[in-house]
Amino acid sequence: MDALLEAALRLATPLLFAALGELLVERSGVVNIGIEGLMLTGAFAAFAVAVTTASPGLGVAAGVSASVALGMVFAWFVVLRSADQIVVGTAVNLLALGATGLALRSLFPGGIPAAPVVGPLEIPGLASLPVVGTALFGATPFVPTSLAATLCVALFLARTRAGLRWRAVGEVARAADAEGVRVAAVRIGAIAVGAAFAGIAGAMLPLAQSNTFSEGMTAGRGFIALAIVIFGRWNAIGCAAAALFFGATTALQFRLQARGLAVPYPLALALPYVLTLAVLAIATGRARAPRDLGRPYRREAH
Amino acid sequence: MKERLRVLASPIAAALASIGIAVGVLLALGHAPLGALEALVRGAGGSPAAWTGTLQKSTPLLLTGLAVALSFRCGVWNIGAEGQLYAGALAATFVATRWLPADGGAWLVAPVLVAGALGGAGFGALAGWLRAARGVSEVISTILLNFVAIQLVAYAIQGPLQEAPRAYPQSDPLPHGAMLPALDRLHLGVPLALIAALVVAFLIDRTAVGFRLRAVGHAPEAARFAGLSPERLGTLALALAGGLAGLAGAVELAGMTGRLYEGLSPGPGYTAIAVALLARLAPLAVIPSALFFGALANGALAMQREAAIPSVATQVVQGIVILLSVGFALGRLSLARERVPSEGEA
Numbered sequence: 001m002d003a004l005l006e007a008a009l010r011l012a013t014p015l016l017f018a019a020l021g022e023l024l025v026e027r028s029g030v031v032n033i034g035i036e037g038l039m040l041t042g043a044f045a046a047f048a049v050a051v052t053t054a055s056p057g058l059g060v061a062a063g064v065s066a067s068v069a070l071g072m073v074f075a076w077f078v079v080l081r082s083a084d085q086i087v088v089g090t091a092v093n094l095l096a097l098g099a100t101g102l103a104l105r106s107l108f109p110g111g112i113p114a115a116p117v118v119g120p121l122e123i124p125g126l127a128s129l130p131v132v133g134t135a136l137f138g139a140t141p142f143v144p145t146s147l148a149a150t151l152c153v154a155l156f157l158a159r160t161r162a163g164l165r166w167r168a169v170g171e172v173a174r175a176a177d178a179e180g181v182r183v184a185a186v187r188i189g190a191i192a193v194g195a196a197f198a199g200i201a202g203a204m205l206p207l208a209q210s211n212t213f214s215e216g217m218t219a220g221r222g223f224i225a226l227a228i229v230i231f232g233r234w235n236a237i238g239c240a241a242a243a244l245f246f247g248a249t250t251a252l253q254f255r256l257q258a259r260g261l262a263v264p265y266p267l268a269l270a271l272p273y274v275l276t277l278a279v280l281a282i283a284t285g286r287a288r289a290p291r292d293l294g295r296p297y298r299r300e301a302h
Numbered sequence: 303m304k305e306r307l308r309v310l311a312s313p314i315a316a317a318l319a320s321i322g323i324a325v326g327v328l329l330a331l332g333h334a335p336l337g338a339l340e341a342l343v344r345g346a347g348g349s350p351a352a353w354t355g356t357l358q359k360s361t362p363l364l365l366t367g368l369a370v371a372l373s374f375r376c377g378v379w380n381i382g383a384e385g386q387l388y389a390g391a392l393a394a395t396f397v398a399t400r401w402l403p404a405d406g407g408a409w410l411v412a413p414v415l416v417a418g419a420l421g422g423a424g425f426g427a428l429a430g431w432l433r434a435a436r437g438v439s440e441v442i443s444t445i446l447l448n449f450v451a452i453q454l455v456a457y458a459i460q461g462p463l464q465e466a467p468r469a470y471p472q473s474d475p476l477p478h479g480a481m482l483p484a485l486d487r488l489h490l491g492v493p494l495a496l497i498a499a500l501v502v503a504f505l506i507d508r509t510a511v512g513f514r515l516r517a518v519g520h521a522p523e524a525a526r527f528a529g530l531s532p533e534r535l536g537t538l539a540l541a542l543a544g545g546l547a548g549l550a551g552a553v554e555l556a557g558m559t560g561r562l563y564e565g566l567s568p569g570p571g572y573t574a575i576a577v578a579l580l581a582r583l584a585p586l587a588v589i590p591s592a593l594f595f596g597a598l599a600n601g602a603l604a605m606q607r608e609a610a611i612p613s614v615a616t617q618v619v620q621g622i623v624i625l626l627s628v629g630f631a632l633g634r635l636s637l638a639r640e641r642v643p644s645e646g647e648a
């Protein structure tokens with residue numbers, strides 16, 4: 001049971017970070033389907049820098065920076081040029097897939113090295129807490145950090161003045177503008193913060209889960225995070241619950257396969273995507289998206 | 303006339319600029335770009351064989367590019383051309399290797415192509431149903447269905463559709479009669495794709511149903527007031543687009559590979575979006591656009607062989623083409639502007 005909870009949390013963590021980032025962006029009225037590409041960019045930058053400097057900490061910093069940098073390209077096109085968000089997001093995904101594949105083969109022509117790993121937080125006593133001790137504090141610091149981040153995002157959106165403005169921009173951009181909120185600045189800020197979260201989500205794949213980088217290693221996790229935001233009804237605690245649900249399902253699936261359940265491997269690989277579709281089909285109707293989600297805001301347009 | 307010139311010049315500028323930026327990326331990564339560019343151009347069109355290869359690579363891009371252009375024109379964000387292509391190839395393989403007689407004549411090719419189109423259309427319609435009946439955004443569903451289709455193909459060629467000797471993860475070869483006739487390695491799929499472009503152009507711009515589809519894409523709420531159903535027309539658009547992409551899968555199967563295996567698709571699905579956007583969603587303009595990306599894909603193979611530059615570099619070009627096509631005032635790209643998200647849509 002302990003091991004299953006630990007696995008569920010470990011698998012849920014990158015999804016949760018990515019979903020929190022997307023949540024922040026969507027609450028400001030922007031859909032970023034480029035989140036998959038941002039994660040992948042973060043994963044590669046984290047991997048490359050961690051390998052070169054032998055420091056996983058620097059790797060995480062590089063992953064976040066690279067993701068934010070690409071996020072700013074997205075922001076420039078969708079906020080300042082009012083380009084279509086879906087199309088620009090797709091371009092970001094393509095660019096990230098091409099650029100990381102190209103850079104991987106150019107920088108590591110002799111083969112892909114192993115990455116240094118982010119070790120567990122060594123805080124005396126915590127890991128020996130009953131039930132949740134090992135699951136939360138036994139492995140990587142990403143797990144407790146993601147839960148703390150969930151609370152921060154929830155409090156920020158619900159309880160702070162800045163969070164209120166942020167939501168106003170996502171709900172009724174024109175009214176927020178009339179109240180003196182700078183819509184473009186809030187949205188660019190939201191995209192930057194969201195990209196930073198996606199960068200962490202990406203960085204932990206090579207530095208805390210698989211210890212190496214492979215082409216396209218995010219494997220659709222960013223897209224699942226998009227679904228988690230809907231399933232979590234555009235709120236942080238809901239996202240955490242949804243991410244944990246996906247983590248637990250995947251962990252359970254691995255467990256059953258290890259016990260020799262005879263499901264052909266490709267069908268097992270397809271399961272997370274089918275599950276996501278099923279969950280969306282059940283949950284979408286009841287969730288309400290921010291009203292101005294996906295709409296570019298132009299001041300002079302009426 | 304001047305406007306016409308601008309409309310023509312801007313996609314060409316976008317294509318050239320994206321190659322320029324990609325050359326900069328290659329320089330930054332320490333490659334010698336001039337030799338690479340030369341290999342690219344020679345590999346794409348330096349000989350009759352190179353031209354044949356470029357046309358072969360352009361054909362599925364033309365069909366999937368049409369699929370994307372058609373759905374985007376109807377305000378449906380179909381990101382699933384790759385999944386629909388695989389669904390088509392899967393259906394075509396099933397029909398060809400399980401239902402059709404191995405010694406049939408050249409007529410066998412017809413059911414194979416029809417099966418491909420129907421398989422892709424069904425897969426597209428699935429996303430349409432999720433959108434219309436359950437309110438699931440087609441953006442997310444078509445992306446997720448790409449992953450599902452790839453794994454379904456993997457399962458089929460290791461399981462129910464695997465070749466009789468069971469040595470490799472691939473299907474049995476198609477019966478001889480089910481293969482597209484070819485002239486000097488140029489198969490009948492090439493003119494077929496060109497005809498498809500004409501049909502789509504006619505359908506969208508000259509028929510009543512095309513008008514309704516465009517109206518829903520342009521102003522869904524206004525169209526609803528006029529008595530049209532955005533849900534039903536959106537599903538129709540996804541089914542038509544899926545049919546085109548599925549036909550691409552069947553053509554690739556019956557024209558080129560002769561068997562189903564993993565990696566049959568000409569490129570990670572998004573290429574079709576770059577093809578459609580560079581053509582500014584005009585069906586006839588998809589023809590030169592697909593030719594450009596086909597040449598790029600074909601030349602990139604030579605570039606990888608001769609200048610040791612990974613062919614994934616082409617994806618960087620595709621990404622930049624998309625950004626330049628929608629990000630700058632390159633004429634007015636008629637993407638659906640008045641997009642009113644229905645309840646719960648993301």
